[in-house]
Amino acid sequence: MTPRTGGQRQRGRQFPAATVVDGVFRALSDPTRRHVLERLSAKPASVSELAAPYQMALPSFLEHLKVLEKSGLVRSRKVGRVRTYQIAPGRLRLAEDWLGRQRSLWERRLDQLDSYLMTMKEQESK
Amino acid sequence: MTPRTGGQRQRGRQFPAATVVDGVFRALSDPTRRHVLERLSAKPASVSELAAPYQMALPSFLEHLKVLEKSGLVRSRKVGRVRTYQIAPGRLRLAEDWLGRQRSLWERRLDQLDSYLMTMKEQESK
DNA sequence: ATTATATTTAGGAATTGACCTAAGTATTTC
DNA sequence: GAAATACTTAGGTCAATTCCTAAATATAAT
Numbered sequence: 001m002t003p004r005t006g007g008q009r010q011r012g013r014q015f016p017a018a019t020v021v022d023g024v025f026r027a028l029s030d031p032t033r034r035h036v037l038e039r040l041s042a043k044p045a046s047v048s049e050l051a052a053p054y055q056m057a058l059p060s061f062l063e064h065l066k067v068l069e070k071s072g073l074v075r076s077r078k079v080g081r082v083r084t085y086q087i088a089p090g091r092l093r094l095a096e097d098w099l100g101r102q103r104s105l106w107e108r109r110l111d112q113l114d115s116y117l118m119t120m121k122e123q124e125s126k
Numbered sequence: 127m128t129p130r131t132g133g134q135r136q137r138g139r140q141f142p143a144a145t146v147v148d149g150v151f152r153a154l155s156d157p158t159r160r161h162v163l164e165r166l167s168a169k170p171a172s173v174s175e176l177a178a179p180y181q182m183a184l185p186s187f188l189e190h191l192k193v194l195e196k197s198g199l200v201r202s203r204k205v206g207r208v209r210t211y212q213i214a215p216g217r218l219r220l221a222e223d224w225l226g227r228q229r230s231l232w233e234r235r236l237d238q239l240d241s242y243l244m245t246m247k248e249q250e251s252k
Numbered sequence: 253a254t255t256a257t258a259t260t261t262a263g264g265a266a267t268t269g270a271c272c273t274a275a276g277t278a279t280t281t282c
Numbered sequence: 283g284a285a286a287t288a289c290t291t292a293g294g295t296c297a298a299t300t301c302c303t304a305a306a307t308a309t310a311a312t
Contacts (some may be wrong), residue, residue, distance in 0.1 A: 019157065021160070022155050022156070022157060023155075025151050025152075025154040025155035026151075026152070026155035028151040028221075028224075028225075029148055029149075029151035029152035029155055030148065030269095030270085031145060031148060032270095034147070034224070037228060038228065038231075040232070041228055041231040041232040041235065042231075042235070043235065046288085046289095047288070047289065048287090048288065048289080056270090056271075056272095057271070057272055057273075058288090058289075058290090059271085059272075059273085059289095059290075059291080059292095060270065060271045060272065062289080062290075063269085063270070063271080064270085067269090078289090080278090080279060080280075080288090081277095081278060081279040081280070081287065081288045081289065082279090082287095082288065082289085083288080083289070087232045087235075089229065089232060089233060092225060092228065092229055093229065095154075095225055096222065096225040096226065096229060098154075098160070099154075099218060099221055099222040099225065100222065102163060102164065102167055102218065103215065103218055103219065103222060105164075105167040105168075106166070106167040106213045106215060107215060109167065109168070109169065109213075156299095156300090172258080172259095173258070173259065174257090174258065174259080182300095182301075182302095183301070183302055183303075184258090184259075184260090185259095185260080185261085185262095185301085185302075185303085186300065186301050186302065188259080188260075189299085189300070189301080190300090193299090204259085206258090206308090206309055206310075207257065207258045207259065207307095207308060207309045207310070208257095208258065208259085208309090209258080209259070
């Protein structure tokens with residue numbers, strides 16, 4: 001019953017438990033989505049208001065909103081036929097924290113050994 | 127010779143000029159890649175050293191390193207047959223800045239109007 | 253010169269992501 | 283209640299991502 005019958009070994013991702021952070025960074029990796037977030041920083045807005053600046057078809061744009069909401073970066077509520085989106089700051093801080101932690105770590109390091117192996121001659125590689 | 131002959135209108139992405147930030151966030155959206163970065167925060171390491179903890183095939187793992195390097199988050203140099211990777215702090219700060227800017231913006235906002243439309247009843251939507 | 257080591261390249265398959273058009277559904281408005 | 287309005291759902295294409303195996307290349311060691 002064990003796998004490994006033939007060709008493929010593993011198909012999906014190496015880390016099945018994609019953390020929340022994954023989703024946040026993925027959501028942020030798209031310019032449209034980042035623009036939307038910037039827009040929402042100013043104030044909440046409806047789907048059509050948010051979609052207006054883009055020439056993208058509505059359903060496509062909706063996908064982006066779904067990604068954002070699933071990542072926890074925004075929340076939405078529907079009142080009547082209008083759905084309004086709003087920023088949800090929590091997740092953002094999560095990403096920021098990861099980055100900050102990392103940065104502080106390696107900044108100290110790099111400061112310390114400044115160059116290490118790497119600076120020994122700048123001999124390119126590519 | 128112009129497109130738009132039939133069905134499809136636009137194929138690629140809406141923003142052809144994917145900024146540097148795009149790549150950085152994308153690179154960060156994968157747990158393997160984040161782990162590698164964490165690892166490199168401690169000190170530079172070779173491909174095989176970095177790959178060791180993962181059961182992934184080497185070529186697959188190499189892909190991740192390439193993504194990281196293309197995003198500018200790490201740099202590498204090959205000496206002899208060994209390629210060594212190292213953190214490159216610049217890009218990271220870029221991402222951190224974007225996040226920080228955003229956060230400060232909306233934190234102020236949310237503080238101000240605290241609830242707005244959204245809190246009017248918590249009527250779910252899903 | 254061989255053999256071992258450390259990557260690299262080539263080539264593929266499955267999934268996911270980002271778009272699209274067309275056709276709903278639910279709420280107002282008139 | 284008929285027609286707008288504001289999303290939603292369904293279904294499809296194409297490209298990029300994420301893994302894989304097998305084979306190649308470059309260096310180092312013997």
